[in-house]
Amino acid sequence: MKKLFLSVIVLLVATVTTFANNIQISNTSLSGQNAASNFTLVNFDINWDNSWRTSTNESNYDGAWIFVKFRKQGTSLWKHATLNYVSPGTPAACGHTQPSGSTLKQSADGKGAWIYRDADGIGNVYFGGAQLRWNYGVDGVLDADSVEINVYAVEMVNVPTGAYTLGSGGSEWNCFVAYGAAAPTTNPYQVVSNAAIQVGPTLGNLYYGQASTGFNTFLQSGGDLLGPIPANYPKGFNSFWIMKYEASQQQYCDFINNLDLARATVRNGSSPAFTGTHPGLIAPQPERAYNNVNWPDLAAFADWSCLRPYTEMEFEKACRGTNISPVPNEYPWGNTTINNIGTINYDGLDNEIASSGNSNYSSGLPRRCGIFATPLSNREASGGSYYGVMDMGGNVWEMTVGVGSPSGRAFVAATHGDGTLNAAGNTDITVWANLNTGLAARGGGFANPYGYGGSAGYQQTSGRYYCTSDFSARNLYTGIRLARTAE
DSSP: OOOOOOOOOOOOSSOSSTTSOOOEEEEEEEEEEETTTTEEEEEEEEEEEEEEEOSSTTOOBEEEEEEEEEEETTOOOOEEOOBOOOTTOOHHHHTOBOOTTEEEEEOTTSSOEEEEESSOEEEEEEEEEEEEEEOTTTTTOOTTOOEEEEEEEEEEEEEOSOOEEESOSSOOTTOOEEBOSSSBOSSOEEEOSSSOBOBSSSTTOEEOOOOOOSSOTTTTOOOOOOOOBOTTSOOSSSOEEEESSOOBHHHHHHHHHTSOHHHHHHHOOSSSOOBSOTTSOBOSSTTBBOOSBOHHHHHHHHHHHTOBOOBHHHHHHHHHOTTOOOOTTOOTTSSSOOOBOOOEESTTSTTOEESSOSBOSSSSSOOBTTTTOOTTOOHHHHTBOTTSOBOSSSSSEEEEEOSSSHHHHTOOTTOOOOSOBOTTSSBSOHHHHTOTTSEEEESOOSSOTTSSOOOGGGGOTTOOSEEEEOOSSOBTTEEOOOEEEOO
């Protein structure tokens, strides 16, 4: 196969700074074409900072989700590359090459692969000489076609399988509780398997506040109190991967630059305004969390990257951890201490840093992804979750799939993006497209999603203030975080 030229674009979850994880892909090339079997090898090196794997305490690890896009010479439409998968999915069986010190795990649907440490350790990682077998014939590429490829990497965190609690036993808005003999209790609800969960006013069922008083009881509703929550709904019991950071301006800019102009125009919001001309748009503050998104934006980004939205139950699991006793009214970092973001140094630059604080809940704008994490910060100071996920409390609100509506409960764990959007620039996954009113905004942000100012209470792990919300319109205060079911 002739190679016209090769372009490498990396989805940067954080930019080059001593405090960021600085994921980079380099030395990308194509080699080893097999015309008889219509495949070639995608070669690359990958490195990022502050990686870890531990078999004690959290017993989890971080990693990267890698996927490849291609387009033929003379076309504007990028397509998703199909990577080879042969059961049992080992690199050797699939024709991939696994760098020393790493585990390379191919997804069964051929849409991408994970790479992560193969042994316990902490610190920066460099995995050189990785190879992924691309079955280009399956994707309609002929042996003599000239193609351009882009390789993308997104930092992820693995959340392991295990039981956990919903609700903290505190007084958060509409928090999950276990129903008692004749009334709701204040006891958290125990998720002990992936079986269907019964909901409503019956002993032992999951329960939550149905409505509150205030300026808008619909927005403050916890949901319809109907169920069950099906067995195939992603409850957080089974292992899943979640983005380590909220999507950055650079990630979203790379996404729309990879679309054709018509689709990119649909997905490009007005704030923050990218400069330049498509497909060379430039993010003004590439390291900051991207905001001003709606559900169709999030669903399209998830579909394109072959990830998926995640649920409000997975939100609590990722924050709280497995078999951890909750602290009433706790924040994602495991206690009730919260400090608003302090003075910003190097404002708007790659090394933007806060003088103090562990949550951006009332600053007026989103800040650099992972701004509170430093090489020396502990969980509380970094604002990190039990599993090392950053900014789950603050910065931008997380749009998660809720349990309080039929459309939310129709969401299933096995559905991931297929790498392709429809002609209108939207996801082609029907159940995602129908989720505008089945959403739960969790984790708080630099202001509340309806613009009434910031409050520390919104950042609580089990707070469910906006859990039957409609995000069909773009909202300045919401962002993007995605997941993928582990294999």
